[in-house]
Amino acid sequence: MNDYEVTYILRPTLEEADVDARAEAISEIIKGQGGEIVATEKLGKKRLAYEIDDLREGSYVTMQFRSTAPASHELERQLGLHEDVMRALVVRLDKRMLAAMAAMAARAAAPQTTEYPSDRN
Numbered sequence: 001m002n003d004y005e006v007t008y009i010l011r012p013t014l015e016e017a018d019v020d021a022r023a024e025a026i027s028e029i030i031k032g033q034g035g036e037i038v039a040t041e042k043l044g045k046k047r048l049a050y051e052i053d054d055l056r057e058g059s060y061v062t063m064q065f066r067s068t069a070p071a072s073h074e075l076e077r078q079l080g081l082h083e084d085v086m087r088a089l090v091v092r093l094d095k096r097m098l099a100a101m102a103a104m105a106a107r108a109a110a111p112q113t114t115e116y117p118s119d120r121n
Helices: 016-032 069-081 095-109
Strands: 002-010 036-052 055-067 085-092
Touching: 002 016, 002 036, 002 069, 016 036, 016 055, 016 069, 055 069, 055 085, 069 085
Parallel strands: none
Antiparallel strands: 002 055, 002 085, 036 055
16 A cells, blocks of 8 residues: 545535535545545635636645555546546655654654753853
8 A cells, every 4th residue: 555645626615514525525435445544634715826617716625545556546536527626636655755754743743942051150
């Protein structure tokens, strides 16, 4: 199994509950193909760099998941057919990059302490 990340843009006319429902449906597609969801992040509505279907904003969702290559291709196909998905991008994550991201997260989570000299003369 490989690690993947998918980012997709949903139509801005969807309510927050509908965005959650679409995200759940897309995660079910991944799980139905034998994949595993690692993380889901809903970034909310953002302004687009250019108009898509005469729309200037969209709701962004990013998911990290583990899956096989054929399953990721099927996800890409399903996203292309979904009427509420304006754009989607599926990328395979490099193992070295994942290790570097984990190290950075651990460093950021570590408590920051500053030592001062005990003698202040």
